[in-house]
Amino acid sequence: MSIDKKDLEHVLKLAHLDIPDSEKEEFLPQLQRTFSFMKAMDSLPLEGVEPSAYANNQAQFLREDTPENQADLYMEKNAPDWDQGCFSVPQILSGGES
Amino acid sequence: MTEFEVVIGIEVHAQLKTKTKLFSTAANNFGDDVNTNVTPVCLGMPGALPVLNKKAVEFAITAGLALDCEINLTSVFSRKNYFYPDLPKGYQISQFDLPICGLGHLDIDVDGVTKRIGITRIHMEEDAGKLLHQGADGIAGSTHSLVDLNRAGTPLIEIVSEPDMRSASEAKAYMVALREIVQHMGVCDGNMDQGSMRADANVSIRPVGQKEFGTRAEVKNLNSFRSLERAINVEVKRQKALILSGGTVIQETRNYDDATQSTTSLRGKADAHDYRYFPEPDLPPLIVTQDWFKTIKEALPEHPVAKRERYASELGLSQFEIKVLMGDIETDTYFNAAILVNTEIAPKEICKWVVGDINALLKETESSFSKTKLSSAHLAEMVDLILKGTISGKMAKDMIGKMAETGDAPAKLVDSMGGAQISDEGALLEAVKAVLDANLDVIEKIKNGKKQAAGFLMGQVMKATKGKAKPDLVSKLIFEEVKKR
Amino acid sequence: MSVKELSSKLKNRELKAVDLAMATFSKIEATESDLHSFISLRKEAALLQADSIDAKLDKGEELSPLAGIPITIKDNMNLRGEKTTCASKMLENFVSPFTSTAVQNLMDAGMVVVGKANMDEFAMGSSTENSAFGPSKNPWDLTRVPGGSSGGSASAIAAGQVPVSLGSDTGGSIRQPAAFCGISGFKPSYGRVSRYGLVAFASSLDQIGPFGRSVEDIAYVTEGLCSHDVHDATSVPAPAPQLVSALTKDVRGLRIAIPKELFSDEIDDGVKGPVYAALDVLKAKGAIVEEVSMQALVASIATYYIVAPAEASANLARFDGVRYTSRIKDAANLTEMFTKTRGQFFGKEVKRRIILGTYALSSGYYDAYYIKAQKARTLIKQSFDRVFANFDVVISPTTPSAAFKFGEHANSPDKMYIADLCTIPANMAGLPALSVPCGFDNGMPVGLQIIGKSFDEATVLRVGDAYQAFTDFHLAKPEAYA
Ligand SMILES: [Mg+2]
Numbered sequence A: 001m002s003i004d005k006k007d008l009e010h011v012l013k014l015a016h017l018d019i020p021d022s023e024k025e026e027f028l029p030q031l032q033r034t035f036s037f038m039k040a041m042d043s044l045p046l047e048g049v050e051p052s053a054y055a056n057n058q059a060q061f062l063r064e065d066t067p068e069n070q071a072d073l074y075m076e077k078n079a080p081d082w083d084q085g086c087f088s089v090p091q092i093l094s095g096g097e098s
Numbered sequence B: 001m002t003e004f005e006v007v008i009g010i011e012v013h014a015q016l017k018t019k020t021k022l023f024s025t026a027a028n029n030f031g032d033d034v035n036t037n038v039t040p041v042c043l044g045m046p047g048a049l050p051v052l053n054k055k056a057v058e059f060a061i062t063a064g065l066a067l068d069c070e071i072n073l074t075s076v077f078s079r080k081n082y083f084y085p086d087l088p089k090g091y092q093i094s095q096f097d098l099p100i101c102g103l104g105h106l107d108i109d110v111d112g113v114t115k116r117i118g119i120t121r122i123h124m125e126e127d128a129g130k131l132l133h134q135g136a137d138g139i140a141g142s143t144h145s146l147v148d149l150n151r152a153g154t155p156l157i158e159i160v161s162e163p164d165m166r167s168a169s170e171a172k173a174y175m176v177a178l179r180e181i182v183q184h185m186g187v188c189d190g191n192m193d194q195g196s197m198r199a200d201a202n203v204s205i206r207p208v209g210q211k212e213f214g215t216r217a218e219v220k221n222l223n224s225f226r227s228l229e230r231a232i233n234v235e236v237k238r239q240k241a242l243i244l245s246g247g248t249v250i251q252e253t254r255n256y257d258d259a260t261q262s263t264t265s266l267r268g269k270a271d272a273h274d275y276r277y278f279p280e281p282d283l284p285p286l287i288v289t290q291d292w293f294k295t296i297k298e299a300l301p302e303h304p305v306a307k308r309e310r311y312a313s314e315l316g317l318s319q320f321e322i323k324v325l326m327g328d329i330e331t332d333t334y335f336n337a338a339i340l341v342n343t344e345i346a347p348k349e350i351c352k353w354v355v356g357d358i359n360a361l362l363k364e365t366e367s368s369f370s371k372t373k374l375s376s377a378h379l380a381e382m383v384d385l386i387l388k389g390t391i392s393g394k395m396a397k398d399m400i401g402k403m404a405e406t407g408d409a410p411a412k413l414v415d416s417m418g419g420a421q422i423s424d425e426g427a428l429l430e431a432v433k434a435v436l437d438a439n440l441d442v443i444e445k446i447k448n449g450k451k452q453a454a455g456f457l458m459g460q461v462m463k464a465t466k467g468k469a470k471p472d473l474v475s476k477l478i479f480e481e482v483k484k485r
Numbered sequence C: 001m002s003v004k005e006l007s008s009k010l011k012n013r014e015l016k017a018v019d020l021a022m023a024t025f026s027k028i029e030a031t032e033s034d035l036h037s038f039i040s041l042r043k044e045a046a047l048l049q050a051d052s053i054d055a056k057l058d059k060g061e062e063l064s065p066l067a068g069i070p071i072t073i074k075d076n077m078n079l080r081g082e083k084t085t086c087a088s089k090m091l092e093n094f095v096s097p098f099t100s101t102a103v104q105n106l107m108d109a110g111m112v113v114v115g116k117a118n119m120d121e122f123a124m125g126s127s128t129e130n131s132a133f134g135p136s137k138n139p140w141d142l143t144r145v146p147g148g149s150s151g152g153s154a155s156a157i158a159a160g161q162v163p164v165s166l167g168s169d170t171g172g173s174i175r176q177p178a179a180f181c182g183i184s185g186f187k188p189s190y191g192r193v194s195r196y197g198l199v200a201f202a203s204s205l206d207q208i209g210p211f212g213r214s215v216e217d218i219a220y221v222t223e224g225l226c227s228h229d230v231h232d233a234t235s236v237p238a239p240a241p242q243l244v245s246a247l248t249k250d251v252r253g254l255r256i257a258i259p260k261e262l263f264s265d266e267i268d269d270g271v272k273g274p275v276y277a278a279l280d281v282l283k284a285k286g287a288i289v290e291e292v293s294m295q296a297l298v299a300s301i302a303t304y305y306i307v308a309p310a311e312a313s314a315n316l317a318r319f320d321g322v323r324y325t326s327r328i329k330d331a332a333n334l335t336e337m338f339t340k341t342r343g344q345f346f347g348k349e350v351k352r353r354i355i356l357g358t359y360a361l362s363s364g365y366y367d368a369y370y371i372k373a374q375k376a377r378t379l380i381k382q383s384f385d386r387v388f389a390n391f392d393v394v395i396s397p398t399t400p401s402a403a404f405k406f407g408e409h410a411n412s413p414d415k416m417y418i419a420d421l422c423t424i425p426a427n428m429a430g431l432p433a434l435s436v437p438c439g440f441d442n443g444m445p446v447g448l449q450i451i452g453k454s455f456d457e458a459t460v461l462r463v464g465d466a467y468q469a470f471t472d473f474h475l476a477k478p479e480a481y482a
């Protein structure tokens, strides 16, 4: 099982990446070679093993419900398009949310 | 013709009444200036990390306990990945595999019969920000949109029901009961028009007798009891028409528009989402210790069902009074504050005014129990004055309007309203004697058994005292004096 | 000069912090055009900071041993008012509104931040060739890479531009460049140093750590870095460990495991030689060395190149053109703005990894890749648990080879992934791991990796420091920058 052209197109859509065809041609064999590494996992006795999502077996730290004041967050300074105290984005419907 | 059965499951998002957001220390406040209640965490800044609000966990568990849910002392947060401008990180932190609460239930009243609705789960998650579409009323036709992230990160619990409801009115009853629960447990203000409680309904139909469920459509944007009821009826009608004309219902999300009273498809099957859920690596598992769990249980506010019972059995409130109090959390909060001011006063005496005259006045003036200048403390003082005989009920009715208008204390108003009621026997006896002396014929009538004639004498005494005489005392004195003559 | 020496000179006022900072900037200015260790410098702010330290020292205030010592931080750590570019066109103009806790801790101790170091874009890479602003060079040979992703932080130390620096390590991004540049580099236990303010690559693996010439320097900086941080839910609620005082230079009775999987055929003989020699040194000083097998480590790279890209694919979703990133001009609609902004401003390696990670998480492949990798991660952790039941540290080469030439892996990024073979396991298990120089292969430095038990930074640094007491590889400097 490895990534093919169709998978690549699907994944690019999911990841919201628009890349030129030349990059797709370049990436595909590279990605396929990377996925060939994954076979190494098949040599391990994985059956019945609990998956680990974390480095440590720790419990989550919780904070108190106390508000904190904020310094200037440079929103306007960093925003690509700032309008009326908000981040402005191009029209949403013509392309559709995907 | 085929008879159809309607099957409804409801997902409710309820915003928790915490001071800060779910994962950031920004204020959790509705209605402030755009992009003011934000921190680097709410903005999805590079390097910002979520840290869970302990209070939100307590609220989620409180709601779970009130709905008889199993509480998972270990639960896990996941990332739900999708792109949208109101979602700053490109993923929503939510609970997926292992939510904080599992199976529970809620009993609703359907035409006087109790019906049990299953709760599938309750999970915690963060709300998204808001988009302000420009150049049109909504997203359609807008030229661009503005992003306000004040709501981003607001703590939510999503309460998912089993598909146990069979009609729009059952769905509404469920929603009403659920709102009562979250309000009285103190976890959500239940304010539907501000969006602090939002419902999505999963609606399907199947021929009566069929075991399998039909294909469901998820109807979104149900922000009032009325729109919930209407949207379900509209959607059921659509599905019936579709099936009867040989079509099939497809699984999709539909938006309900209250203006046109119709539902429209939000997105087709083709671009079905792949949310790529995976455990949120920034947040290790949430472990609720037995000690903490015990503390939460001990601090649990009174369940609405228990409260109703107590109101009836201990406070002696009528079913009508209980219904009014429980139907609106502000009214109930006000009532409970007022009865604490002076515990000598029977709560029933206070309740009379809360559900009666004050409630009517607030409706009339488009005010509310949380906004009115008539404080619960002043109400308690006023009732005290009535019970002590300082003012009459009639005076109190006038006084309520003034208190709501000015916020003045009853004691202050007593003077400006012409002074206290005359309840001094000696003073009143003078007036009674004078009236009797001037109406000897009436005394005769009374002695001959026409007791109602005393009303005339009473009127005369009132006139003489400018209405300030304490009526029951006057009545007593009149009969005593008549007897003596 | 070591941190200890600088610190005592600053304390007895033989040296002024301002003069030290000035000298640091002169050294940087003289060498930077060759090396490109930095993305940005902050001379004015640094001198002001140094001046305030001098004022305090003049008054005789008792300050941290770190006070007045110059440091550079990797450009994926936020410092309020300064740009955080992550070596990406995506964040080319992003000015951070907040300071990362690790950096704040060091600044609170009086360290003077002179600038932000070059790196592979979003810390993805092993050579700094993926920096959108051009690579850093290896001071030992300017035609070779300094390693990565914290390559600028490493080259700056090796060339003597600054005494100490910070990097971040997700799969070896501190230890690998330390090995390539002939210096010491340390990744503390996961949870030891707050990640707040570090731009995330793979959240369950990322750790901030220091580079220095010696392990002693590293011990000083690590003590300053560690704290429990309420802004990072994975930060451990424990006080900073006492590390400088743990450097006893004694390895008698120390039990060292050498996993044969980390001495496999993929490791160059020119690397294995110096590592075995180093083990002989430690043995001669009383340590016990035993070979062990840790079979799960054969899947380290596979596991890493699923887990890290999967987490990264989500972590990098926030770079969408809405709030603070670059944005393409004249997008016709929202989707175009999203997809073209991301397609244009991310570099190739970043895009490849986003694709890898998105694929591994996508419906239909989640169990085959992501869950499988999580299970393999469990086995890697368990294999360390087993070894640490009987041993104090695990020792291996840091990298399979010494520094390679620029462009050597240009068309096969997957080949470069092998560079992380020995370093990944410590990230998977959250363990503290150190790289110290232990010799040369054809004139290029070779690194020795020491991995310790979770939160046992003290033992790891003690072994590294003892080794440096017995040898002098850490004192070697590239001729051009001696
Ligand atoms: Mg839902």
Ligand SMILES: [Zn+2]
Binding pocket: B013, B125, B158
């Ligand atoms: Zn939800």
